[in-house]
Amino acid sequence: MAFDSTYTRELPLVDSRSSFAEIDDTVLAPTERKPSKKWFVAFLMANTALLIGAICVGYTLYYGIGMWGNNNPVGWGFDIINFVFWIGIGHAGTLISAILFLFRQKWRTAIARFAEAMTIFAVMTAGIFPILHTGRPWLAGYLLPYPNQNALWVNFTSPLLWDVFAVSTYLTISFVFWGIGLIPDIALMRARAVSGIKKSIYAILSLGWKGSNRDWQNYERVYLILAGLSTPLVLSVHTIVSFDFAVSVIPGWHTTIFPPYFVAGAIFSGFGMVSTCLIILRKVYDMENIITLNHIEKMNKILLATGTMVGYAYGMEFFIAWYSGNPFESFVFINRAFGPYAWAYWIMIACNVGFPQLFWFKKIRRNIGITFVLVLLVNVGMWFERFVIIVTSLHRDFLPASWGMYIPTMYDLGILLGSFGLFFTLLLLFVKVMPSVSLAEIKAVVPGAQPTHHHHSEEH
Amino acid sequence: MDTVNKPISDKVSKLGYALTGIGLLIIVASFLTNKQRGAFDYLWIYMFLTSVGIGGLALTALEYLVGATWSVPFRRVCEFLAGIIPLLIILVVPLIFTMGDLFHWLHPEPGDEILAAKKPYLNMNFFLIRVAFCIVVWFIFYFFFTRNSKKQDTTKEPGLTRTNIKLSVVFAPLFFISMTMAAIDWMMSLEPHWYSTIYGVYYFAGTIVCTLAIVTFISIHLKENGYLNPRVSNDHFYSLGTLLFGFNIFWAYIAFSQFVLVWYADIPEETVWYMQRWHHGWQYVSLGLLFFHFVIPFLILLPRSIKVNLKVLKVMSVWMVLAHMLDLYWLIMPTYSSSPVFGWQELGMLLFAPGLIIVVFTMKANKENITPVGDPKLEAGLNFTL
Numbered sequence: 017m018a019f020d021s022t023y024t025r026e027l028p029l030v031d032s033r034s035s036f037a038e039i040d041d042t043v044l045a046p047t048e049r050k051p052s053k054k055w056f057v058a059f060l061m062a063n064t065a066l067l068i069g070a071i072c073v074g075y076t077l078y079y080g081i082g083m084w085g086n087n088n089p090v091g092w093g094f095d096i097i098n099f100v101f102w103i104g105i106g107h108a109g110t111l112i113s114a115i116l117f118l119f120r121q122k123w124r125t126a127i128a129r130f131a132e133a134m135t136i137f138a139v140m141t142a143g144i145f146p147i148l149h150t151g152r153p154w155l156a157g158y159l160l161p162y163p164n165q166n167a168l169w170v171n172f173t174s175p176l177l178w179d180v181f182a183v184s185t186y187l188t189i190s191f192v193f194w195g196i197g198l199i200p201d202i203a204l205m206r207a208r209a210v211s212g213i214k215k216s217i218y219a220i221l222s223l224g225w226k227g228s229n230r231d232w233q234n235y236e237r238v239y240l241i242l243a244g245l246s247t248p249l250v251l252s253v254h255t256i257v258s259f260d261f262a263v264s265v266i267p268g269w270h271t272t273i274f275p276p277y278f279v280a281g282a283i284f285s286g287f288g289m290v291s292t293c294l295i296i297l298r299k300v301y302d303m304e305n306i307i308t309l310n311h312i313e314k315m316n317k318i319l320l321a322t323g324t325m326v327g328y329a330y331g332m333e334f335f336i337a338w339y340s341g342n343p344f345e346s347f348v349f350i351n352r353a354f355g356p357y358a359w360a361y362w363i364m365i366a367c368n369v370g371f372p373q374l375f376w377f378k379k380i381r382r383n384i385g386i387t388f389v390l391v392l393l394v395n396v397g398m399w400f401e402r403f404v405i406i407v408t409s410l411h412r413d414f415l416p417a418s419w420g421m422y423i424p425t426m427y428d429l430g431i432l433l434g435s436f437g438l439f440f441t442l443l444l445l446f447v448k449v450m451p452s453v454s455l456a457e458i459k460a461v462v463p464g465a466q467p468t469h470h471h472h473s474e475e476h
Numbered sequence: 477m478d479t480v481n482k483p484i485s486d487k488v489s490k491l492g493y494a495l496t497g498i499g500l501l502i503i504v505a506s507f508l509t510n511k512q513r514g515a516f517d518y519l520w521i522y523m524f525l526t527s528v529g530i531g532g533l534a535l536t537a538l539e540y541l542v543g544a545t546w547s548v549p550f551r552r553v554c555e556f557l558a559g560i561i562p563l564l565i566i567l568v569v570p571l572i573f574t575m576g577d578l579f580h581w582l583h584p585e586p587g588d589e590i591l592a593a594k595k596p597y598l599n600m601n602f603f604l605i606r607v608a609f610c611i612v613v614w615f616i617f618y619f620f621f622t623r624n625s626k627k628q629d630t631t632k633e634p635g636l637t638r639t640n641i642k643l644s645v646v647f648a649p650l651f652f653i654s655m656t657m658a659a660i661d662w663m664m665s666l667e668p669h670w671y672s673t674i675y676g677v678y679y680f681a682g683t684i685v686c687t688l689a690i691v692t693f694i695s696i697h698l699k700e701n702g703y704l705n706p707r708v709s710n711d712h713f714y715s716l717g718t719l720l721f722g723f724n725i726f727w728a729y730i731a732f733s734q735f736v737l738v739w740y741a742d743i744p745e746e747t748v749w750y751m752q753r754w755h756h757g758w759q760y761v762s763l764g765l766l767f768f769h770f771v772i773p774f775l776i777l778l779p780r781s782i783k784v785n786l787k788v789l790k791v792m793s794v795w796m797v798l799a800h801m802l803d804l805y806w807l808i809m810p811t812y813s814s815s816p817v818f819g820w821q822e823l824g825m826l827l828f829a830p831g832l833i834i835v836v837f838t839m840k841a842n843k844e845n846i847t848p849v850g851d852p853k854l855e856a857g858l859n860f861t862l
Binding site for chain 1: 543589590591593594597634637638645648649652653656669671672673674675676677718725729730733734736737738740741742743745851852853855856
């Protein structure tokens with residue numbers, strides 16, 4: 017909670033005493049008017065990137081994954097790097113909406129909706145990669161265990177299969193959580209809609225919401241239950257992603273700190289992406305009094321905390337690699353820091369551990385320009401973290417005879433670009449058709465909205 | 477402000493002194509009959525008290541760090557528990573004189589290349605420097621946190637809250653580093669060949685569970701006997717119970733992560749540690765830990781109604797403290813004995829540690845306010861409702 021300098025009065029979560037109508041107008045404006053030129057330019061750019069990605073995927077499907085830079089010994093390349101990167105991004109949404117909800121962090125209300133949407137799109141984007149990675153995506157149906165004539169079963173002891181379960185469960189629950197949260201807002205849009213088609217679409221999506229006492233009661237209960245369900249899911253998804261690496265016996269991959277380290281990293285990268293998008297969104301749609309500087313500052317604090325946790329994990333890995341006395345372990349880490357991919361390693365360290373340390377200073381936390389640069393660097397750093405983990409652990413195998421280098425092809429780069437294209441296309445469509453801020457929730461934290469005794473609200 | 481300021485009843489402090497005294501006798505007797513067993517038992521006690529001391533300090537810092545209000549009415553409980561930290565300076569001395577009995581790395585077999593390679597870290601001098609570093613860091617922060625907090629009782633100066641917030645920010649990274657060091661040095665290096673990167677996090681998780689349990693127990697006890705402001709309500713205890721529940725899941729998560737990765741990769745250097753804990757009776761302790769520390773408390777603490785049922789919550793707090801003792805026993809004792817031992821020697825833990833906590837707490841509570849009356853966030857904390 018944020019306080020004034022006497023620590024007796026809580027700072028309001030929404031700037032200025034905006035009326036509910038004003039908030040409605042601000043948040044719903046993008047959905048009710050024709051998109052601006054800027055939006056079309058952004059959409060065009062995202063679509064172009066998506067198209068390039070689609071072409072590269074087409075080539076991959078036609079010719080096979082030989083189009084990629086994956087080789088022996090580096091059998092996992094951009095495919096898995098991008099998968100882990102996007103799954104990581106997909107962590108902030110549910111963390112903000114579920115875990116911060118359980119922690120009663122009311123400031124989450126302004127950013128939760130957008131972060132949840134981002135989560136869903138990021139997980140969808142991520143899902144593409146392991147399916148392409150299988151090499152024969154048309155057989156991906158076999159990843160689901162079902163009794164079949166050939167008695168073909170999946171390998172239940174493989175963490176890659178656990179991924180299938182974890183990610184699909186996470187996507188489902190996140191989607192339901194997001195959808196439930198949208199109902200009251202969609203009902204409001206239904207009420208405001210002018211055109212008949214719009215009205216009937218919103219009427220269907222709002223599931224007959226009347227805003228009655230009973231509606232709200234059920235809504236709150238479902239929301240709490242879903243928050244409770246989502247919380248272990250958030251942690252489990254990246255835990256299982258970390259298992260993909262850590263259950264192996266590859267030095268650099270097999271280390272016990274991987275699960276919490278990956279979760280911290282995922283939250284870090286997720287917040288990085290949320291912050292990146294929100295800084296633009298609040299500016300473009302004049303939401304600066306709803307998504308305030310205080311929100312940016314709080315997210316920056318979370319970035320600092322999680323970035324430092326990731327730093328702790330880097331340090332522990334390095335120390336234990338030496339402490340273990342295992343020459344292969346220490347080789348991998350020395351090779352990471354000083355080998356041919358040292359540049360990637362130092363980009364990772366600088367962006368994830370180094371630069372976020374600037375957030376120790378309040379001035380920087382509250383400076384939008386610097387924050388924007390730093391969160392962009394977080395995105396870069398977290399992509400490189402996965403690059404470092406995957407490529408540097410593999411490229412120098414146990415025997416020097418089987419050493420190699422990994423160089424991505426233009427198809428790898430094209431698909432990476434395409435993944436950003438897909439993500440931003442979906443995001444731009446989302447801000448066009450849905451309220452980016454949860455109106456029902458934000459109204460509850462507007463000063464004076466709390467149904468408490470008068471003296472009570474003064475003291476808080 | 478309706479703050480109660482009556483001394484803790486004599487019975488409690490007498491109980492504390494009695495437990496500490498008997499516990500101390502057992503510890504001494506244990507050392508005299510079997511020095512090595514005494515040393516391991518004492519390490520067990522020392523690590524438990526470290527848990528409570530630094531856990532109390534960490535929770536104090538956490539409140540400042542995250543700007544919580546609901547916990548202000550019982551922040552003093554955490555501060556008083558952190559009062560164990562100055563005693564660690566004395567408590568650590570017997571360990572330093574029995575290091576030879578504890579640590580295999582002090583006298584490795586000739587030709588043990590791995591231990592020879594670890595010499596730059598695992599050697600007497602550097603070890604002592606690290607031990608001193610940790611205790612000094614904890615002590616410095618304990619001193620400043622509590623001094624500012626105490627000063628605020630009379631001055632009511634909000635600037636002191638600001639100072640403590642700044643301190644908490646600096647303390648956070650130092651705490652993680654020092655706590656990891658303590659865990660690795662005192663416990664992980666008992667098996668000097670074995671290593672696990674998550675070890676520090678594991679100890680952290682247990683520490684917080686244990687300290688939260690003690691804070692819950694003491695707070696309920698204070699509430700029942702009218703020491704706390706009557707406005708401290710079930711909503712406050714619900715929050716404590718939820719945190720206890722949550723951190724216990726975190727502990728299980730960390731424990732599971734470590735176990736499943738070691739089990740799955742099946743590398744002999746790593747599995748050896750679990751193999752030790754899976755033979756000659758230790759398997760029952762391991763399974764017991766799983767159920768006693770996680771499964772049963774998880775099921776009991778899950779319903780909301782339990783977290784506001786102070787009687788059950790009180791029992792569960794004691795339960796969780798015992799679970800942390802069992803956890804530390806499981807971490808430390810397999811190095812001493814290939815099968816689990818529990819005799820009169822181990823009663824030292826059960827008597828001395830709670831006794832000392834009671835003594836420290838009552839001494840502090842009789843000298844200082846149990847409620848931080850000058851804290852500007854106190855009013856908001858007392859008004860806290862779900």
